[in-house]
Amino acid sequence: MTNAIEFRGVRRHFGQQEVLRGLELAVKPGEVFALLGRNGSGKTTALRILLGFLKPHEGEAFILGRPSAALTSADRERIGYVAEGQHLYPELRVCDLLRFEAETRTRFEPALAERELARAGLPLEKHVWHLSRGQRAQVALILVAATSPEVLVFDDPAMGLDVVMRRQLLDTLIELLAERGCAVLFSSHILTDVERIADRVGILHGGALIVDAPLDELKRRVQKRQWIPRKVNGHGAEPLVDGLLRARKVSEAYELTLLDLDEAREATLRAGATHVSEPLVPDLEELFLDLTTGTENSR
Amino acid sequence: MNKTLALIQKDRVWLTIAACTGAVACTVLLFELRFENVFVLPGYGLVEGLWLLLPLLAALLAGFQVAREHLSRTSEYVRQRAITPQHLYWSQTVAAVTVLLSWPVVAVALLWLRELVFGFGAAGADARGWGILAAGTSLGLATHALTLFVLTLPLAWVGRVALGILTAIALLALQSVLVSFEPPWLVFALLHGGLALALWMVARVNSCTPHDPDRPLPRSLLLVAAPLVAVCAALFGAIVTSSWEASSLQRLQMQRPWIVEIAPDQLALVRPVRAGVQEILDEGLAPTGRLASGRSLGNETLAPRPAEPRFDPFDVRSVYHWQRNQTLWIRGGVRNVELTPWGSVRIIDRLESGRSAWALERPGSGRFSKRAFLREARRFSIDQELLFLIDPESPGIWRIDAETPPVLVPLPLPGGERPVKVCSANLGVNPTHTAGNDWVDVVVGEQHAWQLTIDGWQPVESSRVLQPFTLTLHDADPFQPDVEVLSSGGQRLRHRYTLATGKEMFLAGLTCVGAVLRPLPLALFAATQDYDDIGRSLPHETRWLFDPLLGGGFAWLLAPSALLCLLLATLARRELRQRGASHARANSWAAVILVGGVFGALVVSLIETRRAWRAPARSAPLPVVIRAA
Incomplete structure (x- = not known):
């Protein structure tokens, strides 16, 4: 099956700073992919390259099988995009925005948009500058959803939305679109949302994707253990085992984050320790911290 | 409603604000310039006013057009739909141009409506007025296109500003050459319209080429940019170096010893000590310690001045006499007299009873030359003033007075003398005591000097006429000119300047x-x-x-x-x-x-x-x- 979204070795730098270092990523139709990363890790750059607003310096991005750099206006009709900050024309009323969308997007369904806006309690006659940040975000999301896109790209869509809105609107919209076979790629800093919505997670770090796996698989393969080293000549040993993602020293003990710990590795771990705790499954936030704040050597 | 209209309609708030602001500014300008100066007998003020206002407003409009989506941070929002970047660009440009064109149209319509009720009404419709309006508007369009072109260049901001200044000055240079050929206003309008169209096309390519500071200019743009930069840089360079050389040469000349008439029969080379006092130099340019004061030959005349033949300042052909606009007090109001660039005399009376306008052609040959000028004769009473007009090319003198309708009365010098110079004469006693100045303008003919009075030309004693120096350049070398000066007393002084000091060198x-x-x-x-x-x-x-x-x-x-x-x-x-x-x-x-x-x-x-x-x-x-x- 053709991927709905694909990055092939995309590189991009700003001055001497390399922001993307050979990004490889693919999202299938109907899949919800969450792109995570710290501030400045290149998420927005990647999304802008994907939509053809920025040119990569190397490699290529594809969306709906078309190179991003050559998207036609017909291709853009099939893609929904909400940029970071969900900016709309502040001087227009919501109904003017609906009219504008209806005139400039052939797939736009005004009835659907009006129904969703009414459900969210957003008055059509209000000017955008009178809306709260959260309300503006809702309008932007509803406008995109009403175009029935085949690919949906969100740059931090939850920004400005409260918990209730995130659950009611964002989750509903994304799930609805995904059910219709729409591929969704979104970046977010709210990892609880990601855990709830995403099928697959990617963590962008140092300009490359260091994690690319389904969420349940991640939870199955990664575990945390407390490890107290055996002392030799008064000095404690260091944890040395394959699959160690991060070792954090807490007093005399270590908190280890381990990947794919099989029996042989566990035996090695136990051999150098006075105590090894039972496995704990880390949540996404812990895993994200382990992978993006730990030293590279520890991996 | 189609996509283009939708794109324009979303900006209707800003477009309306721009349209109203510009229309108000243009209306105020045209009202200030007055109807008769626009449509009855177009004046220079109209040209200058329009050429200052419309380009400024057009540049602001273009700036707003470029910044519009950036200000609301909706560049990507508007792009992510079934609209090509070209479609977006042309929609915005067409909207901006429509707004720009509406400014003079609205202003002119309001002016006409007012005049139909209160003034000249439909009587005044000089085709040149429309031509100037069209030319002014086309200049506005060209400025809009130039600003758009500059602001959309895929360069860093410093590059855009630098290339913008370069292009603007290059275009001004070309315009100065164009203007010197005195093209009809329609040609001017067509050329600027064509330029605007070309620049909009290039700006379209620019706006669809996002700026990437980490990549060289795309090859497609290079083909346009390279020849443009070459031509603009050459024109800009010529203007800058020309000003540089003129300024350096003038400073060099001002450094040099002055030639001063220290007595009616004595000329000397001096260096200024303080205001009005100079120290006399010997032949080797060494200071003698003797101080003197006197009339100086302007050192600036030593510098090569190609713009004007080396007429002495009193010669009727000299640029010093180019006074082409004069106001006379007449009974019940004022009379404005102007020599127009198209060779006629434009007279507008603004009286309490109303306004009237006339265009007077030169009797016989139809046009006055570009060197013709106006001079005011001595005032005889508070509401009786006299003007005379001298045309040094195919010489002739005419009188313009307070008569209504005005006429050009031929006023040849007695004896058929040809006017040679216009000088000042000290008559010693002011006969009417209406002014405290004893110096009056006199016309020097081939044999005598003449003063214009209410009774016609009266001779003036030559001893009372301030005689100019006569300068002969034996060698016009820019750095080491060889000059000879003849004083009013008949004394000659010849001197070859050299680069004598370090500063001069x-x-x-x-x-x-x-x-x-x-x-x-x-x-x-x-x-x-x-x-x-x-x-x-x-x-x-x-x-x-x-x-x-x-x-x-x-x-x-x-x-x-x-x-x-x-x-x-x-x-x-x-x-x-x-x-x-x-x-x-x-x-x-x-x-x-x-x-x-x-x-x-x-x-x-x-x-x-x-x-x-x-x-x-x-x-x-x-x-x-x-x-x-």
Whole structure:
């Protein structure tokens, strides 16, 4: 099956700073992919390259099988995009925005948009500058959803939305679109949302994707253990085992984050320790911290 | 409603604000200029007013057009739909141009409505007024297009500003040449309209080419940018070096000893000590310690001045007399008299009882020359003033007084004398005591001096007329002129200036630097033109095309100029090749530098930045730590 979204070795730098270092990523139709990363890790750059607003310096991005750099206006009709900050024309009323969308997007369904806006309690006659940040975000999301896109790209869509809105609107919209076979790629800093919505997670770090796996698989393969080293000549040993993602020293003990710990590795771990705790499954936030704040050597 | 209308309608708030603001500004301007100055007998004020206001407003409008989506941060929101960037650009441009065109239309309509009720009404409709309006509007359109072109250039902001200034000055230079040929307003409007269209087309390409500071200018744009930069840099360079040389030469001349008439029969070389007091120098230019005061030959006349033949300042053909607008007090109001650029006399009476306008042609030949000027005769009473008009080309003098309707009364000098000079004369006693000044303008004929009175020409004793120096340049060398001055007392002083002091040599050197920096093609052209002769045949506005040194015996400066251009072009080519540019690109920019000289090199360095060619060291991507099984 053709991927709905694909990055092939995309590189991009700003001055001497390399922001993307050979990004490889693919999202299938109907899949919800969450792109995570710290501030400045290149998420927005990647999304802008994907939509053809920025040119990569190397490699290529594809969306709906078309190179991003050559998207036609017909291709853009099939893609929904909400940029970071969900900016709309502040001087227009919501109904003017609906009219504008209806005139400039052939797939736009005004009835659907009006129904969703009414459900969210957003008055059509209000000017955008009178809306709260959260309300503006809702309008932007509803406008995109009403175009029935085949690919949906969100740059931090939850920004400005409260918990209730995130659950009611964002989750509903994304799930609805995904059910219709729409591929969704979104970046977010709210990892609880990601855990709830995403099928697959990617963590962008140092300009490359260091994690690319389904969420349940991640939870199955990664575990945390407390490890107290055996002392030799008064000095404690260091944890040395394959699959160690991060070792954090807490007093005399270590908190280890381990990947794919099989029996042989566990035996090695136990051999150098006075105590090894039972496995704990880390949540996404812990895993994200382990992978993006730990030293590279520890991996 | 189609997509274009939808795109325009979303901006209706801002477009309405722009339309109203511009229309109000234009209406106020045209009301200030007055109806009769626009449509009855168009005046110069209309040209100047429109040419200042419309380009300014047009530039602001273009700036807003470019910034509009950035200000609301909706650039990507508006792009992510079934609209091409070209469609978006043309929709915005058409909307902006419509707004721009609406300004003069609304202003003119309001002016006409008012005049239909209160004033000249439909009676006044001079076609030139429409021509000037069209030309002013076309200038506004060209400015809009130029600003749009500059602001959308895929360069860093410093590059856009620099290239914008360069292009604007180059266009002004071309415009000055165009104006000097006095084209009809329609031609002017068509040329500017065509220029605007071309610039909008280029701006369309620019706006669809996003700026990437980490990549060189795309090849497609290079094909447009390189020739444009070359031409603009050459024109800009010629203007800058021309001003540089003129300024250095003038400062050099002002450094030099003055020639002063210290007594009616004595001329001397002096250096100024303080205001009005000079120290006399001996033949070797050494100070003698003797102080004197007297009338000085303006040192600026020593500098080559091609724009104007070396008439002495009192000669009727001299630029010093170019007074072409005068207001007379007449009973019940004022009479404005203006010599128009199209060779007629425009008279507008603004009286308490109403306004009237007339255009008077030169009796017989139809047009007054561009050197014709107006002079005010001595005032005889508070509401009785006299003007006289002198045309030095095919000489003639006419009187204009308070009669209604006004007439041009021929006023030849007695005895059929030809007017030669206009001087001041000290009559000693003011006969009417209406003014405290005893100096009056007199016309000097071939034999006598004459003063215009209410009874006609009256002779003036030649001893009361301030006689000018007569300057002869035996050698018009820009740095070492050989001059001979004849005083009013008949004494002659001949002197060859040399570069005597370090400061004079420094200023001469500065002038030479200006000539060397002149872009090569224009330097070659200037070297073929005798600078001393061009002022007699070419208008003032084209003076920047010529060079006082290259066209005044210093053609050898072409050699260092060519060497400098070659050196810069070679260095730029080598640098670009080292950075990784293709042969074609490096050769294109080298050619631009050969044409534009130092100025071309500066622009090339702004376009082909180091950053654009310098990629960071490639680092291997971090390994994937967790990949789906």
